[in-house]
Amino acid sequence: MRRKGLASMAVHTASTSADPSGTTDSRVDLGPAAALSCRECGERIPLGPHFACTACFGPLEIAYELPDGDPEGLRKRIEAGPNNIWRYAELLPVPAGVADTPNLNPGFTKLVRAENLARELGVTGELHIKDDSGNPTHSFKDRVVAIAVQAARAFGFTTLSCSSTGNLAGAVGAAAARAGLRSCVFIPHDLEQGKVVMAAVYGGELVGIEGNYDDVNRFCSELIGDPIGENWGFVNVNLRPYYAEGSKTLAYEICEQLGWRLPDQLVVPIASGSQLTKIDKGLRELIALGLVEDRPYKIFGAQAEGCSPVSQAYKNGHDVVRPVRPSTIAKSLAIGNPADGPYVLDIARRTGGAVEDVNDEQVVDAIKLLARTEGIFAETAGGVTVGVTRKLIESGALDPTLTTVVLNTGDGLKTLDAVAPTSQATAIIRPNLDSFREAGLA
Amino acid sequence: MRRKGLASMAVHTASTSADPSGTTDSRVDLGPAAALSCRECGERIPLGPHFACTACFGPLEIAYELPDGDPEGLRKRIEAGPNNIWRYAELLPVPAGVADTPNLNPGFTKLVRAENLARELGVTGELHIKDDSGNPTHSFKDRVVAIAVQAARAFGFTTLSCSSTGNLAGAVGAAAARAGLRSCVFIPHDLEQGKVVMAAVYGGELVGIEGNYDDVNRFCSELIGDPIGENWGFVNVNLRPYYAEGSKTLAYEICEQLGWRLPDQLVVPIASGSQLTKIDKGLRELIALGLVEDRPYKIFGAQAEGCSPVSQAYKNGHDVVRPVRPSTIAKSLAIGNPADGPYVLDIARRTGGAVEDVNDEQVVDAIKLLARTEGIFAETAGGVTVGVTRKLIESGALDPTLTTVVLNTGDGLKTLDAVAPTSQATAIIRPNLDSFREAGLA
Numbered sequence: 001m002r003r004k005g006l007a008s009m010a011v012h013t014a015s016t017s018a019d020p021s022g023t024t025d026s027r028v029d030l031g032p033a034a035a036l037s038c039r040e041c042g043e044r045i046p047l048g049p050h051f052a053c054t055a056c057f058g059p060l061e062i063a064y065e066l067p068d069g070d071p072e073g074l075r076k077r078i079e080a081g082p083n084n085i086w087r088y089a090e091l092l093p094v095p096a097g098v099a100d101t102p103n104l105n106p107g108f109t110k111l112v113r114a115e116n117l118a119r120e121l122g123v124t125g126e127l128h129i130k131d132d133s134g135n136p137t138h139s140f141k142d143r144v145v146a147i148a149v150q151a152a153r154a155f156g157f158t159t160l161s162c163s164s165t166g167n168l169a170g171a172v173g174a175a176a177a178r179a180g181l182r183s184c185v186f187i188p189h190d191l192e193q194g195k196v197v198m199a200a201v202y203g204g205e206l207v208g209i210e211g212n213y214d215d216v217n218r219f220c221s222e223l224i225g226d227p228i229g230e231n232w233g234f235v236n237v238n239l240r241p242y243y244a245e246g247s248k249t250l251a252y253e254i255c256e257q258l259g260w261r262l263p264d265q266l267v268v269p270i271a272s273g274s275q276l277t278k279i280d281k282g283l284r285e286l287i288a289l290g291l292v293e294d295r296p297y298k299i300f301g302a303q304a305e306g307c308s309p310v311s312q313a314y315k316n317g318h319d320v321v322r323p324v325r326p327s328t329i330a331k332s333l334a335i336g337n338p339a340d341g342p343y344v345l346d347i348a349r350r351t352g353g354a355v356e357d358v359n360d361e362q363v364v365d366a367i368k369l370l371a372r373t374e375g376i377f378a379e380t381a382g383g384v385t386v387g388v389t390r391k392l393i394e395s396g397a398l399d400p401t402l403t404t405v406v407l408n409t410g411d412g413l414k415t416l417d418a419v420a421p422t423s424q425a426t427a428i429i430r431p432n433l434d435s436f437r438e439a440g441l442a
Numbered sequence: 443m444r445r446k447g448l449a450s451m452a453v454h455t456a457s458t459s460a461d462p463s464g465t466t467d468s469r470v471d472l473g474p475a476a477a478l479s480c481r482e483c484g485e486r487i488p489l490g491p492h493f494a495c496t497a498c499f500g501p502l503e504i505a506y507e508l509p510d511g512d513p514e515g516l517r518k519r520i521e522a523g524p525n526n527i528w529r530y531a532e533l534l535p536v537p538a539g540v541a542d543t544p545n546l547n548p549g550f551t552k553l554v555r556a557e558n559l560a561r562e563l564g565v566t567g568e569l570h571i572k573d574d575s576g577n578p579t580h581s582f583k584d585r586v587v588a589i590a591v592q593a594a595r596a597f598g599f600t601t602l603s604c605s606s607t608g609n610l611a612g613a614v615g616a617a618a619a620r621a622g623l624r625s626c627v628f629i630p631h632d633l634e635q636g637k638v639v640m641a642a643v644y645g646g647e648l649v650g651i652e653g654n655y656d657d658v659n660r661f662c663s664e665l666i667g668d669p670i671g672e673n674w675g676f677v678n679v680n681l682r683p684y685y686a687e688g689s690k691t692l693a694y695e696i697c698e699q700l701g702w703r704l705p706d707q708l709v710v711p712i713a714s715g716s717q718l719t720k721i722d723k724g725l726r727e728l729i730a731l732g733l734v735e736d737r738p739y740k741i742f743g744a745q746a747e748g749c750s751p752v753s754q755a756y757k758n759g760h761d762v763v764r765p766v767r768p769s770t771i772a773k774s775l776a777i778g779n780p781a782d783g784p785y786v787l788d789i790a791r792r793t794g795g796a797v798e799d800v801n802d803e804q805v806v807d808a809i810k811l812l813a814r815t816e817g818i819f820a821e822t823a824g825g826v827t828v829g830v831t832r833k834l835i836e837s838g839a840l841d842p843t844l845t846t847v848v849l850n851t852g853d854g855l856k857t858l859d860a861v862a863p864t865s866q867a868t869a870i871i872r873p874n875l876d877s878f879r880e881a882g883l884a
Contacts, residue, residue: 083525083550102557102558104817105552108525110547110578115544116544116619116620116622134576134578136552136576136817136818137817137819138580138853138855170819173817174813174817174818174819175817176817177558177813177814177815177816177817178558178815178816178817180558184883187867189867189870193858193862194855194858196865196866196867197858197861197862197865197866198819198854198855198858200865200866200867200868201809201810201813201814201819201854201861201865202813202814202817202819203810203813203814204814205868205869205883206866206867206868207867207868207869207870207871207878207881207883208867208869208870208871209870209871209872209873210870210871210872210873211872211873215873216873218873219873219874219878222874222875223875223878226875228875228878228879228884367643368643368645371616371619371643371644371645372619372643372644372645372646373619373620374619374620375546375578375579375615375616375617375618375619375620375644376578376616377579377612377616377640377643377644411580411855412640412643413580413636413640413853413855413856414855416635416636416639416640419639419643420635420639423638423639423642423643424638424639424642424648425629425631425638425642425648425649425650426642426647426648426649427647427649427650428631428649428650428651428652429649429650429651429652430651430652430653431651431652431653431657431658431660431661432661432664433664433665433668433670436649436661436665436670437670439649441626441647441649442670
């Protein structure tokens, strides 16, 4: 059954997979990254700008040679490292000197102990928000793009590119500017003005495509196969295996910020599902390396009802994720055909978690709940995870007596429209005390 | 001459200064803060919610009993502290246990080595951007509000308030939410929708005043004098001496991040002028405490041409700042009658710096220059400092061979309109390679 889900993903991506032979350099320096390996058949190929297995079209991921034997030494080196994701350079596909190269240095964002929110939700255990709105362009995308930049450099790419509907465009534009790479980002031509401005301000090429996001993706695949795209690194296509690893740093940081301790439960948003699978990978690595105790944890996936193919498959007991046409205010999660959906189902079931969804009204309520309890203004994706957390507590799926970490992956300033209708002035008054008293606020 | 400038400021604030007697508790625990002292006549009064001297109407500031005799020990304690402003708790008007109280933990934002920008500006020395867009609500206001929250608690205030046109409203709303205080924020009723939403989302009271910012301020002064306002802490009025001290942390962080070294030159934006004066105060404290070498530094003030009363006074050799009616896109700096203007003039002249201004077109150019060179999307205030830096280099006032730190105090996402007209898609194409080639981007 699972293979079907993957086959549908392969249709999406494999058609443009270049033949690795001839474009690969096995001596490329990406630190502990040793090879690319297929998540389906296990085939290994040398490191290169490839994303689909030549044997079975399965997705490729990074295989590592990680440090072993001295967890205490590794922990000390991490703790002595910079206050960004490069403190974990020994566990990432990046060269050892990465922290000295010009980049945006994302990560090590706040893990906020959310006691006010816990009270409202009836959580008696520890509740934490991992708040990635503190990243340089205010979303978790800075993490993944920073890793992709290193891969782009290693493979000699001179243009950094992506297809995007928002957060990623800004993250790529900013990272390329700082790294001294050319950037050329593709978006649907009718995006909201705010997102267009954010993507354009970093000075790279910004190309609007007359079509929807699927059309943009298809065009990018065509471009990679064309000589024009020869020196182009598409962070979420031909650099995807590297890019995706950036999400592991969320797992590393959460555990380190908890005092080198696994949380009992994590609530993670699902777009393509990549982030959730890499958080699981990161947690398993920390256990294997001896940096945290080996004990169970549960991963819960969160979707918006209007784009909930993984949640629907989970609830129906399916291994296959049936694509949907998204219709939700949580646009950064609106991927109707999530490539990593089957893996997410595996992880939720293996760890004893679940996948749940909330409707747009619940998303808005959750954004406002988080804002008024903890002073964190989350993007709609954060409304999804907080809303799902509440729903999971009510259903009993999530244990409110344990340690739980909920991810906020973006910033409310980027999705103002979601809360605008219900976030307005309490009162409009004339500038005098009588008018103030009349408003009933004294 | 200087007294005149202060007199004009006193008109603005002193009319609502409560009599300190009876409302003051000298045993209030605000750490090393020992008293309030008048910046003009030196009069000392016990700590309390007061902002103007009862003897001369001069502005009050915090007088400290700072640790002495063991700079090495202090430095180590700071370095072992949390990654936020509370690492400097021993130097701030806050209780020792401040880091354990629920607050937004702002500060320790990135100091970015800006080599790309340096090349463009012809800077051969070190050029750094202190990027305060990384704060919780994405402006430096989180620093000052965090200190005001501690004062509000110490004085038993139950409502946190302010008058604001933007950044401060969000910072107060968020901080109060997290701290469990009621908030009631006053804004002009016709603010841009985005700013209203940001101020409202944290769930406090948000009151639109039918009038301009001056009307809002006058109303707040009236409210403080009325029994209604008895338990209200207005962060930028009756808590102003505490609030203002938060800006010292910018100086502390810059020096620590430079390896406990003073920069040679700093470029700081001027709104009320408070931030610049407190940065100077912070630098002098570090010297007095033996944490940095005692050597000269120069502070440069930056204004927008459409609101440049301090710059005009500087250029004309005046000690008096003549109020102006602001007209600039740099709205967060648009204070036409800056309370600390005379002190800013003193500091610029004493340190060998200067005050300069740039027009709105130069502000936009500078925002885009910083974005395309360093991947930092600054608010208009950051465009002002970067633009002024360029102008000061061209005029020879700023030495490009030395170590310079330029402040970016806010986030471009909050002032999208400034760059929107000139930050758009490079091209709109159909989703095929021919169309892409025709656009000339291949």
